[in-house]
Amino acid sequence: MDHELLKLGSEALKKAALNEEAKDFILSNPSLFQLFKKAANRYIGGETIEETVPTILRLNRSGYRVTTDFMGESIRNEKDAKEATTEFLDFASAIQSHQLDSSVSLDLSHIGMLVSRELAMENLDRLCRAAAKSNQEVIISMEGTDRTDAILDIYKETLKTHSNLGITIQAYLQRTPDDFTEILQLPGSIRLVKGAYDTPSGYSLPRGKELDERYLNYAEQLFAKDHPCAIASHDEKIHQEALRLIERHQPKNYVLERLLGICNEEFEAYKEAGYPCRIYVVYGKEWYLYLCNRWAEYPLNLFRGLADIMG
Template sequence: MISALSKEFFLFLSKNRTLNRAAKKWGLKLGASQVVAGNSIEAMIVKVRELNEKDLVCTLDHLGEFVSSKEEAATATAAAIRTLEAIEKEGLNSHLSVKLTQLGVDIDREFCVNNMRSILETAQKFKNFVRIDMEDYLHYKITLNILQELRETFQNVGTVMQAYLFCAEEDMQKLQGIPLRIVKGAYKESPKVAFQHKKEIDENFMKLIKIHLLGGNYTAVATHDHHIIAKVKQFVEEQQIPRDQFEFQMLYGFRTEMQQSLADEGYKMRVYVPYGSDWFAYYMRRLAERPQNVSFALKGLFLK
């Protein structure tokens, strides 16, 4: 019965600031430890090294939500830079993912851009890559605008395109030459701006992947859907697209056998690895995407 709880319910919980604050004190509870790689950099390093040893590459996300001051955004920026420094020092095979809201875009746009520049300068020094995660539609246009501004100086930055958005194809055409992660989309958006049915989203997802690949662009296909993965594998084979032009991406803790299988087949398989104490909203969104993942929470109730 609990698995029948609606997507809207979990998304509602993900936006609850009180629960989010409380969760920082709980530690990784409710099964979150299965999908979040620890509270600290030290714990994260252990997990990423284990993945790298299995020929799985990573992208790291130091979790953070509800940033409401420049001080909090500066702290998040410093954490992102420390993550890049840890990747370099420990010799980890990993990129970095960041959210503009965490870096203060809702507080002061230029302040946020300057924070991004600091992060990208560090990544550039280490010859690393930073992905700007796409958030809800409210932040969609400003994310694309900031990306294009940053690309005037930095080539080591890309973003995410969400296939459920009507405007995704048109906007993607403006991002030629920019590495993109293509996803279906994890937020609940209005039918005025986004497809609402799985069939339509899946069709647009494959359409975007094909367009980006055929344009010669580096493409990260982010999905746990084995049907989509099989179609992508068939398409790149038919079109003779080299394997160094694309990669598959999945979330830490999900479909681990498939992740390993793709790596064993010689595909680049990147695992999105979140870590940090601010885990609650991220975890609720994962439950919203697939209510059957509530089994994680049930198991977590019995973890000591």
């Protein structure tokens, strides 16, 4: 019964995240904006680069690596795609000027993939060049299943000219065994996630034992080859099993990853034990959708949000 209630709560929060009227009402109402922003602050680095740099510096000084994403996706015109790319380029400059340990994460649809393949590749090329100046990586995130082929195509093509490029692989997709076999042969880093997007029936595995086993199988293959990778999960069981695989294979080119504000207390113990740990930091003004999605992942976090609002 508790599981069913959590599932219903999760579905309701996902719908709330996509409700444009609710979003516009909250963001245009100064009082509601400030209340919800208090809850969002747990999960975001800030709304601007200037607000986010101190967050990254604090994490770096605490021993964490960071990857940073300027929130946004599904841009459908060239002007907005170029503006988003300029923001990413400005952040890459901030990495260099502030000597941050932070890679750049992004959705290809944020920099023009839905406008044209050529525009996305041009903008990605510029970002890879900018990030290389501070010896940092650009990591492509995954999106809905209707975009997977396009994302992998752009990744594979751009990797031919930029070695500081990585890709995210979603373990839950039924197509992933074939994709993983191919991507594992390429030099780019792999961020391994379970997968969170809704998919058409039959496209993905549900959360559970089979998915966990598949995820850990991919992780073991990465460790065995010492392929550059990030084990990105908030599932404590996954990270505990990953640690056992790390002890077995002794890889050097890996990092454990979690989102800012999600189970970071447990993560601290891994860092203190000497495991390389990376925090995924997001920033920008599109925090309403991000906040709802964080609550949807585990609806009981809503109560923590209420505490943040009242605090």
